[in-house]
Amino acid sequence: xxxxxxxxxxxxxxxxxxxxxxxxxxxxxxxxxxxxxxxxxxxxxxxxxxxxxxxxxxxxxxxxxxxxxxxxxxxxxxxxxxxxxxxxxxxxxxxxxxxxxxxxxxxxxxxxxxxxxxxxxxxxxxxxxxxxxxxxxxxxxxxxxxxxxxxxxxxxxxxxxxxxxxxxxxxxxxxxxxxxxxxxxxxxxxxxxxxxxxxxxxxxxxxxxxxxxxxxxxxxxxxxxxxxxxxxxxxxxxxxxxxxxxxxxxxxxxxxxxxxxxxxxxxxxxxxxxxxxxxxxxxxxxxxxxxxxxxxxxxxxxxxxxxxxxxxxxxxxxxxxxxxxxxxxxxxxxxxxxxxxxxxxxxxxxxxxxxxxxxxxxxxxxxxxxxxxxxxx
Numbered sequence: 001x002x003x004x005x006x007x008x009x010x011x012x013x014x015x016x017x018x019x020x021x022x023x024x025x026x027x028x029x030x031x032x033x034x035x036x037x038x039x040x041x042x043x044x045x046x047x048x049x050x051x052x053x054x055x056x057x058x059x060x061x062x063x064x065x066x067x068x069x070x071x072x073x074x075x076x077x078x079x080x081x082x083x084x085x086x087x088x089x090x091x092x093x094x095x096x097x098x099x100x101x102x103x104x105x106x107x108x109x110x111x112x113x114x115x116x117x118x119x120x121x122x123x124x125x126x127x128x129x130x131x132x133x134x135x136x137x138x139x140x141x142x143x144x145x146x147x148x149x150x151x152x153x154x155x156x157x158x159x160x161x162x163x164x165x166x167x168x169x170x171x172x173x174x175x176x177x178x179x180x181x182x183x184x185x186x187x188x189x190x191x192x193x194x195x196x197x198x199x200x201x202x203x204x205x206x207x208x209x210x211x212x213x214x215x216x217x218x219x220x221x222x223x224x225x226x227x228x229x230x231x232x233x234x235x236x237x238x239x240x241x242x243x244x245x246x247x248x249x250x251x252x253x254x255x256x257x258x259x260x261x262x263x264x265x266x267x268x269x270x271x272x273x274x275x276x277x278x279x280x281x282x283x284x285x286x287x288x289x290x291x292x293x294x295x296x297x298x299x300x301x302x303x304x305x306x307x308x309x310x311x312x313x314x315x316x317x318x319x320x321x322x323x324x325x326x327x328x329x330x331x332x333x334x335x336x337x338x339x340x341x342x343x344x345x346x347x348x349x350x351x352x353x354x355x356x357x358x359x360x361x362x363x364x365x366x367x368x369x370x371x372x373x374x375x376x377x
Contacts, residue, residue: 001220001352002264002307009377010266018267018288019373022050022355024058026262030228031062034217034254037232041250044088046215047073049255049356050263054376056080059258067215067253071098074105084108088212090174090253092117092133092149100124111174111212113151115162122166129171130163131212132156134197136175136190150175153193157200164206172210172248173197179256180302181216182225184234188241195242211239212251219260221353222303228257256356263355265293265372269347270323281336282318284343289322289329293358293372294351297331307350310340324367 003023010021034043044067045059051073056066057080065086066077077087084106089099092113099110103125110125112118113133121128135150151159160170173194177186191211198208213235218225239247271285288294296302306320317336322329331337343349362372 001261001305002350005377006264009375013375015266015373015375017370017373018265018286018292019375020263020265020293020354020358022052022055022259022263022374022376024054024262024376026355027055027058027259028062030254030258030262031059031064033228034252034258037228038235038250038252040247041213041252044090044212044251044253045258046090046253046255047077048360050259050359051076052359052374052376053080055259056082060086065251067255071101071105074102074107078105088251090212094120096120096124103128109171112159112163113149114155115159118159118163118166118168122163122168126167127169129169130160131172131174131210132159132163132197133174133176134190134193136177136186136193153196156197160197160201160206160208161204170201170206170208172208172212174212174214174251176214176253177216179216180218180221182218182223184226184230185238186216187213187235188238191235191238191242198243198248208248210249210251212253215253215255215257217252217254217257219256219353219356222305259355260353261355263353263358265351265354265358267349267351269343269345269349272343272345280317282316282339283321284318284337284339285321285323286349287323288351288372289324289331291324291326291329291363291366292322292369293354293362294322294331295361296357300332300334303332303335303337304354305352306337306339307352308340308343308347310342310347313340313342315339316341324369326366 006021044065046067060081067090068074069091088109089102090111092111109129112130133150164170175190267286267288315338318339320332320337359374
């Protein structure tokens with residue numbers, strides 16, 4: 001949320017146009033909270049959440065590992081000081097030449113979810129470690145992940161068996177319970193599936209070593225969310241339940257939970273209008289919208305806290321929209337957003353909890369608007 005450091009920066013620097021400001025002190029606190037909550041799990045920060053060099057450098061210095069989705073992200077993590085052995089190529093959809101380039105850079109840990117991907121890795125990254133992603137239903141997540149990634153547990157067994165046959169190190173399984181996951185029990189079913197894959201392959205003499213428990217750790221938006229400590233207790237309880245005293249090596253991949261609450265977007269009200277004289281819902285247009293970095297308002301999935309100078313006064317329902325000439329650039333209409341009736345054109349508003357998935361979602365120049373500027377303090 002808006003720390004005093006962020007408020008002071010905005011007051012003294014007065015940046016023009018919409019911008020994101022990220023407080024590194026909050027990122028540091030979040031990293032330590034994850035370390036404390038799951039002390040036996042290695043933290044692989046999901047670079048896609050916010051790849052700002054300052055964030056990557058801080059996390060690399062703190063000892064974090066990195067989950068990357070492309071060669072560019074691998075190079076960003078390495079430029080920030082992370083050695084190759086602390087980087088995972090976690091995307092299950094990779095060009096063969098990108099696998100080869102990652103291997104050349106020293107990456108030895110790759111995600112797969114089908115035999116075709118295993119064959120790519122085997123051809124250009126011989127002997128590499130692979131983990132197979134298992135499908136989860138994402139129940140309880142505000143931003144569920146679709147069936148695009150992962151395979152059913154029975155297929156994961158075949159995939160890892162094939163990896164072993166092709167000379168790869170069948171290293172483990174992964175899953176993702178859905179982004180902004182607020183159900184503490186979400187990891188239980190996924191860990192049960194993981195244990196099933198471990199047990200089936202152990203019978204064939206293939207001993208898996210690692211469970212990548214993915215991300216999903218939330219940040220606070222309009223509702224309180226459980227603490228990192230609460231997630232740690234629930235996840236460790238599920239690990240003990242399914243793996244007993246033989247708990248494998250574990251990885252977590254926080255992205256939103258690491259940087260979401262560290263960032264605030266400063267925006268300006270461009271227009272307030274109505275569509276009819278008797279309309280009781282105002283349209284409030286900001287200078288940032290879906291195409292400026294707020295893509296996660298798609299289907300109104302993520303509802304950001306919005307702070308104004310008029311908070312505490314009487315509010316009324318608003319449709320909140322962005323500034324572009326695209327009719328899809330509406331953030332909240334199905335469930336209108338309550339904003340002060342005294343809000344006026346030219347007012348600045350702060351959109352909190354925007355440290356994750358904003359700068360990287362911003363379009364390059366749609367309608368001539370520049371990409372979302374970012375300041376890391």
